[in-house]
Amino acid sequence: MKEMTYAEAVREALREEMIRDDSVFLIGEDVGTYGGAFGVSYGLVDEFGEDRVRDTPISEAGIMGAATGAALMGMRPVAEIMFMDFTTIAMDQLVNQAAKLRFMFGGKAKVPLVLRTPGGSGTGAAAHHSQSLEAWFVHVPGLKVVMPSTPYDAKGLLVASIRDDNPVIFVEHKLLYKTKGPVPEEEYTIPLGTADVKRTGRDLTIVATSIMVPRVLAAAETLAGQGIDAEVVDPRTLKPLDEETIFKSVIKTGRVLIAHEACKTGGAGAEIAARIVESDAFNYLDAPIVRLAGLDIPVPYNRNLERRMVPQVEDIVAAARELVG
């Protein structure tokens, strides 16, 4: 194992897959010399050239269409949309084209592409550069949705996403880019659709995604000091969702807290809650399910408001105590 940041883990996955398979290429705004707005692809253009690390004009629909067309041809494009907020411009290509072509063509084509995009708030970039829109993609048949929370997961899931024969939305988090963690020296992949129990516990299950995972783990430590033993489940991929791992935990603990950054109403937590109460796990629930999520507002600029909008460690502790209490 070596220590690296989440951004480095993403870069290493890109680099290794580009070496392994020459049909893999990067396409997006400023992914070359600039290295992407967060420096994730920095240096790759020097190694692979401008053809395989392709800067584009500011044309998100064009980028997504180019990636989709290339994928139809058997290439494995990894497209980047600089901020998740701008997937709004590429939705037709993503949802009507990339996601549906295979089905519409009777299963006779494949669209193996990855769309990498950073979501989330916390950088003071306000309402056009901070959204968490994964719930939209979860709702679209034909897409897969991945949201890693650690460098280890980021690398293993990205490699798996690139090798997957379907369009995969790979959501990175800006605040995670600089977080560090161990990553194996040797090649590995994490199958899409496998949740990870980041902490085992008896008293309640906390299902958390992306930036919420480290916050929930920190909260769990505090809770442990207060005699509350939380189990933390990170689905890692929201579509497909590893519901078995979630149900197992719920059946064990009987209490569920779901934490995500995206706006609460219509967020991915709703689907997770609905799956639980549709399943046999419902019969083991000792209390209402609690969702802790972003407030239903656009992301505000002011630092305090921005922080207040999204669940923080202390909010998680408080919610868990109330749920168990």
Next chain:
Amino acid sequence: MKEMTYAEAVREALREEMIRDDSVFLIGEDVGTYGGAFGVSYGLVDEFGEDRVRDTPISEAGIMGAATGAALMGMRPVAEIMFMDFTTIAMDQLVNQAAKLRFMFGGKAKVPLVLRTPGGSGTGAAAHHSQSLEAWFVHVPGLKVVMPSTPYDAKGLLVASIRDDNPVIFVEHKLLYKTKGPVPEEEYTIPLGTADVKRTGRDLTIVATSIMVPRVLAAAETLAGQGIDAEVVDPRTLKPLDEETIFKSVIKTGRVLIAHEACKTGGAGAEIAARIVESDAFNYLDAPIVRLAGLDIPVPYNRNLERRMVPQVEDIVAAARELVG
């Protein structure tokens, strides 16, 4: 009361509001002479002229942007996007601009617009002309989402939507256009955020939207014949959601079936289920919540497959029997 179709009810609302308020105007592809793809606005251009019933080029982002800009200026545009599938092209203008401008500007601007768009399958138009994407909009703070199921609701809710000072997504259903029902002679509005109990019952609560409402009501008749008394709640607006009316019903019946046409995973039913199990109503549930929804596939062309994809009356009957039984 007079009898009219759902399409006529929509047209009457448009017409009356255009007469009442000259800041109201229509904008969209083929809304003029053609009358819209489903003839909804037919004839209005003759009455109000080409300025107020404005045909546009095929430019969905442009339409949405034009409507948003006009709304910022105090006009009350009613934009049409010909099929809900093409809102994908207008998402930036809708989600980043229309929905957020007010908040981003510190509450100092208003965006009073309505986006009318027909959703739903059942016409053999396949995967690019049949989607039900309302869950996306439910997830966006700043938007309201309305889904009428009867001519009465369509008219009253559309008038309220036009008079609302916020961007409202008004989702019509292609298969409902020709359905008939009573509509008052005199002016009326239905406040956004008020559910309607379409049928009272004791044994289970069925929450249904849009095209599912008539199907659920038909199923309820069959169920009644089999000794099962279903209460049918139509939220009518998904955002804001009248959760009180839903909770009250759930507390009474203890059993919940949620029916919608949109793909199940990440659909609006997830949010409704989550709200129920987060609330006190959870404590009254006698069984897991059941969601009956579109399969997680793009809409297929073949008639039988298309029908099979979406809950039909017999599916609702079967699901209700199983839930109660």
Next chain:
Amino acid sequence: MKLKRELCVRMLSKMYEIRIFEETVDDLFARGLVHGTMHLSIGQEASAVGSVFALRDEDYILSTHRGHGHCIAKGADINLMMAEFLGKETGYCRGRGGSMHIADIEGRNLGANGVVGGGIPLAVGVGLSLKMRQTDEIVMGFFGDGAANQGAFHEALNMAAIWTLPVVYVCENNQYGMSMSTNRAFKIERIAQRADGYGMVGVTVDGNDVLEVYEAAAKAVDRARSGGGPTLLECVTYRWKGHSKSDQERYRTKDEIEAWKRRDPIKLFRERLLTEGVITDQEAAGFEEQASRTIAEAVEFAKSSAEPDPDTILEGVYA
């Protein structure tokens, strides 16, 4: 241009196939055998055939909602097309796609598209792949006049231009996007003029003259294949039928339609071939009859094919 008999015969035959295919599905719809909707290209056959015939078999096309002509011109199996119309398991898309989504991946037709302008950016990706792989194949992307006002058009043409991609964009200007005439939707005379804004070659031709289309397309194809980059080729033509099945045609006059019918691209081509002595009247009639037989057989094939098994409904979403 000295007319090559073999090419002309193939072109004329394809035009008949397209015409009769569409008249037939129109009729099947009227008789309730095909459901949904469809967009007929009757009157536009020269544009489809003239441009696709400039391609090699290994080249690719991307088509539109009004795509039967492109599909047939590219060499599709009519049986599989017809079966798709009837929603049968034997159809190109196993009955999942219908008229608006027919793709013939093996035949290198990467599909029609239900989204106006939706295929235009896809052609960038296809062209990019062909270029990155250093093949000498090219891609031809079709769209209508209406689609030229979509943002996707703009982004894609610019990308194709700056990267000098092997793409030929064919804009079939049939004067209307649904009810919106080009006069109302554009303030310019020729859509091909927009090519200038991308540093791309733009050409406008009489889209009812199959040979004029063919020649212009051949030049564009050469340019693309030889590394000269993309072209925007505008074929000015007209659709005889309503936009789709919901059209009341209130936005145009009978006179206008009749005037264009007098410039029937098939009749024009047939007459020219007769005049120049390339074929005889009897031969022409033979090609037309042969096309009729092909279509009639396809109807039989489609009718006798099985419906998709409902239990397979979840198939094909993911690879």
Next chain:
Amino acid sequence: MKLKRELCVRMLSKMYEIRIFEETVDDLFARGLVHGTMHLSIGQEASAVGSVFALRDEDYILSTHRGHGHCIAKGADINLMMAEFLGKETGYCRGRGGSMHIADIEGRNLGANGVVGGGIPLAVGVGLSLKMRQTDEIVMGFFGDGAANQGAFHEALNMAAIWTLPVVYVCENNQYGMSMSTNRAFKIERIAQRADGYGMVGVTVDGNDVLEVYEAAAKAVDRARSGGGPTLLECVTYRWKGHSKSDQERYRTKDEIEAWKRRDPIKLFRERLLTEGVITDQEAAGFEEQASRTIAEAVEFAKSSAEPDPDTILEGVYA
């Protein structure tokens, strides 16, 4: 052009205000007093001031992520701008918007935009409203060279053209969209050339010459106001600073930056005014000092203003 002293003095003063405002917020950022990111327009002041000064007070503007100049030129209250930077309740957006979303609705600045190209279609709606209400007001919509490759640009310019709307589109071509040079993003020389494709007038000017910008903008404004329809005005200029706070500037050379700095639009204008005897050196220094004072006061105002009350966080989402 005979220079009008009063106008020139106002323009020069505004340019100083913009320059010093941006230098100041840059410094506040470095000292951790402003967070997030910001896009400075230092070096582009002539483009903002020259074009906005061609407007009347009743006219509207729509701005961009690089919008401080437009905002100040349109007459914004610097105190409220500065307070917005510091995220204060007294800011234009009550601290909710920050640099990228400043709007001054009363001053008829309908806002900056965090989405590249996002404001271009809004201008269509504003122009349409002005026309439908038969006012003689107009709207000026700003965007960068990079934005001209967004689909939204294409759809909007076409709509503005076909409906002959009272819009002036100003493309501030500062040679780069982030790291992407116009050389790589376009295959044409002048972005204004794209106007032809919409049947619109297109004009390119030296964006560092405030008077040249002003004159061209005044013509475009007249055209819009008198029913002559929209114009695409391209101002060729350069940004001195990095794209935003994350920029390492690996994509351009120091030499290039230095060359453009020698064409500092403020220095050029000041020198011209001195040469032509419109103002004295001392007067110019006075304007600069006055601008400094205004900005310094704004910093004080902002610093002493209250933070938003967290309990009001849900306000302003719905009307």
